[in-house]
Amino acid sequence: MGDATIAGRARAVPTVRGWPLLGSAVPLVRDPLGFFGSLRSRGPVVTIRIGPQTMYVVNDPALVRQVLVDQAHSFDKGRQYDKLRPWWGNGLANSEGDFHRRQRRLMQPAFHRRQIAAYVPAMREVAEERIGAWPSGRTIALDEELYALTLSMVLRNLFAVAVEERHLATLQAALPVILDGVLWRCLDTTELLEKLPLPANRRFAAALADMHTTVDTVIARHAGGGADLLTMLREARDPDTGEAMSPQQVHDEVITVLMTGAETTRSTLSWVCHELGRHPEMQRRVQAEVDDVLAGQPVQADQLDRLPYTRSVITETLRAYPVVWLLTRRALTDVRLGPFRIPAGAAVCYVPHAVQHDPAWYPDPDRFDPDRFSTGQTSPAGCPASRRPRDTFVAFGAGIHSCIGEPLAWAQAITILATLAQRWTLTPAPHTRVRPAARMLLLPDHLPLVLHPRHTTTH
């Protein structure tokens, strides 16, 4: 498929037949991951119908790259983001074209590797505080604890000061309601449900109001001048025009970082903890590596790259459970993808979960095996031990809209996992079965784990 822009007659895109009126809505709702996984064998690109809407599903990793990188300017982000924009504002994740390019350039320095090192002390402080306070020997909802932890970490990195617990609690309650509300607004192509006076719509409106008010309050109190994200955003100047971001744009970018920066890492770490609980030998390897490198002291920025097995566990988690499991695009013009023609206006999607479960690249894909990535690279791209093309790992996207927060996410994830591994051994709560819930993000449906103290830290 590398020869994806060949001219000549287009081949017909295979269509997956669904039910009258509903199309493939039923299997999609019943088992979204299984449904999209099953489409891989139907062809490099297939069309499905969800109610009245036709969607082009791109299965071949080389063609996904065409969409994200080589022909990225022929697509915008599509319906998923149209639905987000009115509520999240026009932050980086929701913007397009020249405006997106400008914002990306302005924000890039705040996510540079050098800058990330400056955020690590605050990350470590939050991780030590929260993880140290977890109760010993009891079953806890670890996914909820990790949410409070990643959210306070993002807030500390954004604002340099500890945000009050009541603001944290407001945001922790509001953000999932907003994500869920946006999800079903994306799915309801009639756009009727969102206009009805339903309790769910009232909850959604209240959660949005809470989020915006809390963010305004915290921004208003921000002192500035620190090594924090908000200071970076406020001080950023366009190199061509010298212009700063407007206060509204700063607000929208703060919302973007909140919406993208906490749930993603908490979901990834939830799956990491789930797998380590099920695989004591892997957990012991992580603990041994962390003990060896950290020698009982809190994690330092320069140690984050010296934990290759810990990193492989996180990479394998991102492969097996890519938190952003499905993404949409929309063709702006007629586009040629390999031998297929995608008409202007078509809804297009790709499914990192399906791409990363292809047995051609990941034998026995349902097996959790960090040694697939045992070279200790940040991502499998360019991994010399592997002949896997880099397009087969798309957990952070690719191209102009790839995850700007990836270095921050790695620093958060390793800081939290190393701190946790120093203090606790995790075991699954008896008689529980954890299942994936593929909603806007791919989360465990619940995560009861028991924490056993290790007593190896000296700090």
Ligand code: HEM
């Ligand atoms: C494990 C953690 C994370 C994963 C798996 C992840 C994944 C992704 C993916 C797949 C995209 C591409 C979306 C698309 O192509 O439409 C993306 C974009 C983005 N992510 Fe992340 N992300 C993570 C953490 C973060 C963090 C910590 C931040 C910031 C604090 C962040 C901020 C963003 C932003 C702003 C975009 C939009 C970039 C643009 O359109 O230019 N992400 N992320």
